[in-house]
Amino acid sequence: MAKKIERTMKESYSVLAQEVMPMQANPAGNVHGGEIIKLMDSTAGVAAMKHAHTNVVTARIAEINFKKPIHIGELVTCKAQVIYVGRTSMEIFVTVESENLISGEKQIALTAFFTMVSLDKNGNPAKVPALSLEGAGEYEKKLYKEGEKRYNMRGGRKK
Numbered sequence: 805m806a807k808k809i810e811r812t813m814k815e816s817y818s819v820l821a822q823e824v825m826p827m828q829a830n831p832a833g834n835v836h837g838g839e840i841i842k843l844m845d846s847t848a849g850v851a852a853m854k855h856a857h858t859n860v861v862t863a864r865i866a867e868i869n870f871k872k873p874i875h876i877g878e879l880v881t882c883k884a885q886v887i888y889v890g891r892t893s894m895e896i897f898v899t900v901e902s903e904n905l906i907s908g909e910k911q912i913a914l915t916a917f918f919t920m921v922s923l924d925k926n927g928n929p930a931k932v933p934a935l936s937l938e939g940a941g942e943y944e945k946k947l948y949k950e951g952e953k954r955y956n957m958r959g960g961r962k963k
């Protein structure tokens with residue numbers, strides 16, 4: 805099959821969910837931040853692989869904003885989507901929703917931006933398909949613009 809040269813944001817959309825267990829929390833019942841970041845990292849990795857169709861590694865995690873606490877027994881749902889791509893890197897926006905399974909109440913507990921780098925079979929950075937904005941809404945276009953700004957601020961596309 806011929807390699808695709810571009811993919812839409814929607815094609816990378818990925819969701820992973822998990823119920824919070826007591827061993828993932830402190831004695832007061834609040835989940836450890838690292839537990840959630842691990843799930844976010846996995847979700848971002850799946851989204852990046854859906855875009856690149858290669859192995860990927862995490863290069864950067866930015867703007868982790870813990871907005872609300874998450875407690876034992878709640879369902880944590882991570883949603884990730886590629887929002888910008890450079891040459892070999894991809895920025896993925898990850899949101900985490902927590903749901904109290906008794907009351908049904910849902911809230912956005914945290915968000916973050918992950919930069920994942922596509923690797924070839926020898927472990928070297930590999931070019932990724934372009935990101936198409938076809939079918940993207942205003943919010944996604946805003947995320948793309950912000951991602952582009954962050955990438956350029958880091959000195960992207962020098963090579």
Ligand SMILES: CC(C)(COP(=O)(O)OP(=O)(O)OC[C@H]1O[C@@H](n2cnc3c(N)ncnc32)[C@H](O)[C@@H]1OP(=O)(O)O)[C@@H](O)C(=O)NCCC(=O)NCCS
Nearest residue numbers: 861862863864889890891892893894919921929958960961
């Ligand atoms: C990420 C990694 C592959 C980059 O390798 P490198 O030799 O620096 O490669 P390059 O300089 O060619 O950079 C490759 C891309 O990564 C991006 N990049 C590298 N480090 C970055 C960082 N800290 N933040 C954001 N982007 C980064 C570059 O901007 C470049 O993007 P582009 O091709 O889209 O312009 C390498 O640093 C690595 O293997 N890091 C460890 C990754 C890992 O093990 N993660 C798991 C967590 S421990």
